[in-house]
Amino acid sequence: xxxxxxxxxYLVIGTGKKITLECSQTMGHDKMYWYQQDPGMELHLxxxxxxxxxxxxxxLSSESTVSRIRTEHFPLTLESARPSHTSQYLCxxxxxxxxxxxxxxxxxxxx
Amino acid sequence: KNQVEQSxxxxxxxxxxxxxxxxxxxxxxxxNLRWYKQDTGRGPVSLTIMTFSENTKSNGRxxxxxxxxxxxxxxxxxxxxxxxxxxxxxxxxxxxxxLGRLYFGRGTQLTVWP
Numbered sequence: 001x002x003x004x005x006x007x008x009x010y011l012v013i014g015t016g017k018k019i020t021l022e023c024s025q026t027m028g029h030d031k032m033y034w035y036q037q038d039p040g041m042e043l044h045l046x047x048x049x050x051x052x053x054x055x056x057x058x059x060l061s062s063e064s065t066v067s068r069i070r071t072e073h074f075p076l077t078l079e080s081a082r083p084s085h086t087s088q089y090l091c092x093x094x095x096x097x098x099x100x101x102x103x104x105x106x107x108x109x110x111x
Numbered sequence: 112k113n114q115v116e117q118s119x120x121x122x123x124x125x126x127x128x129x130x131x132x133x134x135x136x137x138x139x140x141x142x143n144l145r146w147y148k149q150d151t152g153r154g155p156v157s158l159t160i161m162t163f164s165e166n167t168k169s170n171g172r173x174x175x176x177x178x179x180x181x182x183x184x185x186x187x188x189x190x191x192x193x194x195x196x197x198x199x200x201x202x203x204x205x206x207x208x209x210l211g212r213l214y215f216g217r218g219t220q221l222t223v224w225p
Binding site: 004006040041042043044045088090091092098099100101102103104105107 | 115142143145147152153154155156157160162200204213215216217218220
């Protein structure tokens with residue numbers, strides 16, 4: 001089982017609040033990713049990083065931002081949450097040999 | 112347009128029965144195809160990964176096949192168990208080990224009844 005963690009697992013928050021979703025991995029992987037997934041839909045890449053101080057936007061436009069100050073840590077921040085941000089957010093890392101490992105996800109609900 | 116289409120969208124089977132899930136893709140160039148299992152409220156977990164030269168791969172009761180010529184893959188589950196109830200996602204990559212672009216299917220929601 002991969003050592004990639006996400007907190008919180010569930011979050012219900014009011015509109016306008018600032019939130020940070022945490023993601024960390026202990027495998028020393030350089031490449032990390034954030035995906036957004038709505039129920040019954042495919043995963044959409046919103047951010048990725050190929051190493052420390054490297055961040056890029058993914059295919060799906062997102063109002064969130066990310067940072068990569070340490071290899072093991074890749075947090076995602078929403079400055080002002082809105083109901084349209086309600087979704088599941090999945091963090092992943094890539095260690096080579098085609099294998100991508102996913103965290104358990106954060107289910108975000110913005111009321 | 113690169114796409115991954117899965118069928119059926121949902122499937123209900125009785126415990127102990129076999130089933131086959133389908134994945135058709137138009138991704139080009141093709142590098143590898145993965146099948147993931149995603150339990151409700153959890154992250155996807157890899158079942159199999161196949162490159163262009165592989166046409167079958169097994170992981171316990173899961174057997175994946177790949178026909179790179181017709182751009183089709185299937186995932187066969189043998190002797191289903193209640194714990195097999197999950198979404199099964201087909202993912203295709205268009206590049207090599209540097210992890211190119213990933214294309215995700217919407218998944219097949221499998222429910223196994225006792």
